[in-house]
Amino acid sequence: MTDTAWIDAALTSARPQAVGALLRYFRDLDTAEEAFQNACLRALKSWPQQGPPRDPAAWLIMVGRNAAIDEVRRGRRQEPLPADEAISDLDDAEAEIADRLDGSHYRDDILRLLFICCHKDLPATQQIALALRVVSGLTVKQVARAFLVSEAAMEQRITRAKGRVAQANVPFETPGAIERGERLTAVAAMIYLIFNEGYTASGETADLRKPLSEEAIRLARLLLRLFPSEPEIMGLTALLLLQHARAAARFDPDGALILLEDQDRSLWNQPMIAEGYALIDKAMRHRRSGPYQIQAAIAALHARAATPEDTDWTQIDLLYGALEVVQPSPIVTLNRAVAVSKARGPQAALDMIEPLAERLQSYFYFYGVRGALLMQLGRNDEARTSFDRAIALAHSSAEAAHIRMQIDRLMRDSAQARAKVGQ
Amino acid sequence: MLYALLCYHDEDFVGSWSKEQDAAVMAKLAVVQEKLVKQGRLGPVARLLPTTAAATLRKEDPPLVIDGPYAETKEQLLGFYIVDCKNLDEALEVARELGQANPGGAYEIRPVGTFAPGGKLK
Numbered sequence: 001m002t003d004t005a006w007i008d009a010a011l012t013s014a015r016p017q018a019v020g021a022l023l024r025y026f027r028d029l030d031t032a033e034e035a036f037q038n039a040c041l042r043a044l045k046s047w048p049q050q051g052p053p054r055d056p057a058a059w060l061i062m063v064g065r066n067a068a069i070d071e072v073r074r075g076r077r078q079e080p081l082p083a084d085e086a087i088s089d090l091d092d093a094e095a096e097i098a099d100r101l102d103g104s105h106y107r108d109d110i111l112r113l114l115f116i117c118c119h120k121d122l123p124a125t126q127q128i129a130l131a132l133r134v135v136s137g138l139t140v141k142q143v144a145r146a147f148l149v150s151e152a153a154m155e156q157r158i159t160r161a162k163g164r165v166a167q168a169n170v171p172f173e174t175p176g177a178i179e180r181g182e183r184l185t186a187v188a189a190m191i192y193l194i195f196n197e198g199y200t201a202s203g204e205t206a207d208l209r210k211p212l213s214e215e216a217i218r219l220a221r222l223l224l225r226l227f228p229s230e231p232e233i234m235g236l237t238a239l240l241l242l243q244h245a246r247a248a249a250r251f252d253p254d255g256a257l258i259l260l261e262d263q264d265r266s267l268w269n270q271p272m273i274a275e276g277y278a279l280i281d282k283a284m285r286h287r288r289s290g291p292y293q294i295q296a297a298i299a300a301l302h303a304r305a306a307t308p309e310d311t312d313w314t315q316i317d318l319l320y321g322a323l324e325v326v327q328p329s330p331i332v333t334l335n336r337a338v339a340v341s342k343a344r345g346p347q348a349a350l351d352m353i354e355p356l357a358e359r360l361q362s363y364f365y366f367y368g369v370r371g372a373l374l375m376q377l378g379r380n381d382e383a384r385t386s387f388d389r390a391i392a393l394a395h396s397s398a399e400a401a402h403i404r405m406q407i408d409r410l411m412r413d414s415a416q417a418r419a420k421v422g423q
Numbered sequence: 424m425l426y427a428l429l430c431y432h433d434e435d436f437v438g439s440w441s442k443e444q445d446a447a448v449m450a451k452l453a454v455v456q457e458k459l460v461k462q463g464r465l466g467p468v469a470r471l472l473p474t475t476a477a478a479t480l481r482k483e484d485p486p487l488v489i490d491g492p493y494a495e496t497k498e499q500l501l502g503f504y505i506v507d508c509k510n511l512d513e514a515l516e517v518a519r520e521l522g523q524a525n526p527g528g529a530y531e532i533r534p535v536g537t538f539a540p541g542g543k544l545k
Contacts, residue, residue: 005444013435218438224475225435228491237475271472271536278476278534281511282490 003048010047011040014057015137016222020109021061022068027172029116029134029162031068039064107226108174114219115183116170118190126161128194128212133158136215146197146209184227188236188292191219195240206251213244224279234283235293241276242299245269256401261308273303291327294319313342330356334366337373346376364393368403375410383410425466425544429500434473456539463545467505472536480515480530482522488515493531501528505535 015036022032039060053059117131129147132138138146144154175183198212220237227233249267252258280296298319305311320336334353341349350373353366360366371386387407394400440448459465474492481487504521508514511532518530 009436009439009444013433013439221438221473221475222435225491228475229489234475234490274534274536275472275476278472278511282476282478285488285511 004044006052007044007047010052010056011043011060012137014060016110016113016135017057017106018060018064019134020113021057021105022064023113024105024109024172025065026068029165033134035064035068036060038067042067105174108180110222110226111175111180111183111187112170112172114187114190114223116165116168118186119165119168119170120186121164121168122161124193126157126164127190128197129154129158130161130165131190131194131219132212132215135219138215142211146212148205148208184223184230184233187223188220188233191216191223192236192240192292194219195243199243206255210247213240213247216240217244229286231283231286231288232290232292234279235290235296238276238279238283238296239292239299241272241279242296242303245272245276245303251398254401255398256405257398259402260302265306268303273300276300276303289322289326291323294323294326298323311342313339317343330359331363334360334363334369338369341373341376346373349373350377362393364390364395364399364403366390367393368406371403372406375406380410427503438473460542463542466541466544468539468541469505469535470537472534474533477531477533478511478515480518480522480532482526482528482530484526486519486522492533493529495529498528505538 018039019032019036022035023029026032026035042063043056043060047053113135114131117134118127122130125147129143132143132146133140140155140158141151143158144151147154149157195213195216198209198214198216201209201212217237217240220233220240224230224233224237245268246260246263248269249263249265250258276296277300280293280300283293284297298316301312301316301319316339317336320332320339323332324336333356337349337352340352350370353370353373356366367386367390371383371390374380374383374386384407387403387410390403391400394403437445456465456468477490477492479489479491479493481489504517506514506517508517514532518532522530
């Protein structure tokens with residue numbers, strides 16, 4: 001790895017801790033970010049010559065604080081800091097200073113930094129944009145690219161989000177257990193949103209947005225290292241890994257979606273599946289179930305099936321049943337119906353989804369599933385109507401192409417059936 | 424004499440490598456490993472999954488299972504086993520049995536990501 005690549009990676013991995021600590025000192029996001037930027041510039045000058053510091057985050061916090069302190073009036077209350085002499089000889093003292101500065105705060109610094117990004121007044125897209133910019137350190141240009149908007153528009157969006165956050169007055173005192181738990185839940189939801197921004201992308205945008213999924217996994221691992229005994233954070237991390245493990249198999253060369261059962265399973269990322277499986281296995285031992293764990297367990301059953309026929313649909317049906325209890329939603333029931341059709345047949349599945357028709361009337365996937373079930377029952381005309389509806393509602397060309405493929409299959413099957421009758 | 428080389432690094436840092444960077448490092452390591460295999464000097468090589476996937480069994484009475492890696496620094500790494508298990512429960516079962524034979528200290532249980540059995544030692 002070249003010097004610059006090494007330094008880039010070190011700055012990226014140190015960023016959440018460093019910006020989080022600087023935010024605690026300065027209590028202002030812009031000041032903290034600016035201080036971090038300054039420290040990075042100095043790192044780029046000094047690290048190639050003097051070699052990397054033993055603890056890059058501590059180095060960046062100290063240098064960033066010093067750089068910013070001159071520019072900031074000391075009106076507000078700040079954490080007591082070591083004297084400047086202690087900081088000047090960073091190479092020897094940095095590890096010790098880091099302990100003194102951050103030992104007890106490290107975890108809450110990062111959690112706070114993530115938490116201010118998911119303020120409930122911010123729309124989801126702004127939460128994600130802010131987190132990618134502030135926590136992950138993506139440039140405005142990179143974030144704009146991932147969201148398919150202009151750089152100027154994204155700049156404006158992030159500035160507006162920061163304004164909201166500044167007014168929100170997130171407390172800087174160490175949070176209590178209940179508050180910490182609430183922050184953790186909100187942050188987990190935001191990480192899942194980031195992941196889905198990457199995961200649901202298709203076609204030509206998939207490559208642009210894939211880094212979002214990878215970033216979400218990095219943040220989930222970070223969160224899990226801070227909270228190693230939280231089964232839902234294990235579940236979240238497992239879920240992201242197990243879904244992302246299939247990334248290479250999810251689209252054909254034309255960018256069209258390939259269904260799970262048609263995917264080339266040799267393209268699945270086995271170490272990622274192993275990690276996801278190890279995490280969900282560990283989480284289940286806590287016997288404190290939750291939506292992420294259940295979804296991860298479902299994903300694990302898919303990932304562990306060597307062929308589609310090996311899938312344990314009965315178990316998946318049961319897990320969706322459990323998910324319906326903790327997180328009732330027509331979408332969950334719709335997904336359950338797919339498992340039910342495999343485990344108990346298409347009629348049982350159709351009976352399960354018919355009551356959802358009104359609530360899911362503008363949901364493309366509902367008509368896709370309904371069409372497929374009707375097709376299996378040989379009710380081809382009704383299936384055709386349902387597929388047409390799905391195409392009309394599809395959000396992307398990949399979704400539409402996928403339904404068209406189903407229709408082709410339907411036409412082929414009915415042609416074969418007619419041919420059989422004619423024999 | 425056999426030597427074990429234990430690999431340490433900041434996993435946050437290694438985790439922030441891109442897939443290409445990771446693959447480039449692995450390819451360079453493979454060159455060194457192949458040379459050692461040809462010389463009949465390389466035993467098993469394992470790349471462990473991140474510490475987030477780890478659990479630790481403290482060999483107290485009764486043994487205590489903790490999530491996450493072994494974090495104490497007052498004890499030293501004295502050895503390791505590679506065991507084939509269906510799941511964490513089975514691995515803990517093995518660890519408990521070993522712990523009864525040799526109480527005190529702890530076992531960190533880390534799933535292995537990639538494993539190469541290595542060549543035949545001369």
